Amino acid sequence: MLGFGRPAYSGSSTGGGSTPSRARVTIGGLSYGYGAKGDHVTRVGRALVAKGFGKHYSEGPGPNWTDADTLNYAAFQRSLGYSGSDADGVPGPASLARLLGATPGKPALAPFPGAAWFRDEPRSPLITAMGRRLVAEGCGRYADGPGPQWTDADKRSYAAWQRKRGFGGADADGWPGKATWDALKVPAV
Template identity: 85%
Template structure:
């Protein structure tokens, strides 16, 4: 993970946030700090334990839900994921990876994408990837991935074996709707914590780790709990589970004040697309990542559709209308 990040030190973005990280993620021309972290995870085989995100608050919530969140003044380790809040609020604005152990309260050495080489430029939407050393003043907290072989619970590397059961292939690299069905069944039974996104039609390390957790719940140990399905465990998983899709993950509300700072974020695009889907889009073009008057006008139409009027339909998002809009997590 650290080697993948170090390989990008000195990388410079193109015009309007054009980067290889954004192109890989599918959200080019957007702020890309978290897409860079996700890219390094993918490049190094750590996607299952680091996650795949473009929006920092969703990434924070992912670590919190897994019990892998540390406070801003905690002792940190190489490989931890550091999140910043420039205004010291509860919402993460920027992210990087820690490159050296740091005692409680001490400065943090990092590699960060979408930042500046020094303190004179934008710290959260700069021009490239740089090594930085920062104080804890703007740190929100840290995610600690369960890297393979780490004391945080990664265990050994996921098995890359593949088996055939009933004429269908299961295990790393297997593809098909039957793979999605297994993933959905695992999520339905409470064994989906290793998914950063999905489940999808291609069997990944995340599927193996989730299946291993399910095997352990059945009492399997050692090589019998390697995350590769067997006929008996597969029958127990699918025989009692209809395989209904997991509920979609929703983006947390970043707060009204966040929108009033005229943000540029993939979250604004996602919100705009939901407004259009609800018949409230008032865009001449777009929606796009930059908050504009068109976004506010569209959101006001959504507020009115929800029954609000007057000052309660001013176009500035609130917690209730945001929850009802169901903006997907990024």
């Protein structure tokens, strides 16, 4: 049967060789469904467990979306009255909003504070956020940190980021510029 009677997956979850949906969607700039990764996946899993839909977890939830997330999410969708392809275990904006209380969006990003701001050696949570992003991008050159105080380690790390982005010479001097700042996607603090 198409539509009304289609189960969330073919076969059973305990054998038969069939697997839950492998679909993935993007909602508010974040990926959900099999193979998605991130803190937002953990947040969905924890919300499912809190609402009583965690029986398929043997470990977790998160940060990687697995078959357990799909099966638990499908059970949650069915509890909302969804059926067929609407209960396939892959979030849609409406069910995700019902689970989390709001549809998540892209995280707010910090605007470029200006080159002069960095030359004043600021102390700010924004420096810590920048440093964490540099580490996540494989450009961290920190013995300690990152921390809130702008240091030579921040400058070395930012220079590594500039080189990773294809800049060289004086354009990879470690002083942030708008283009590389925007590409780094530092979260607002």
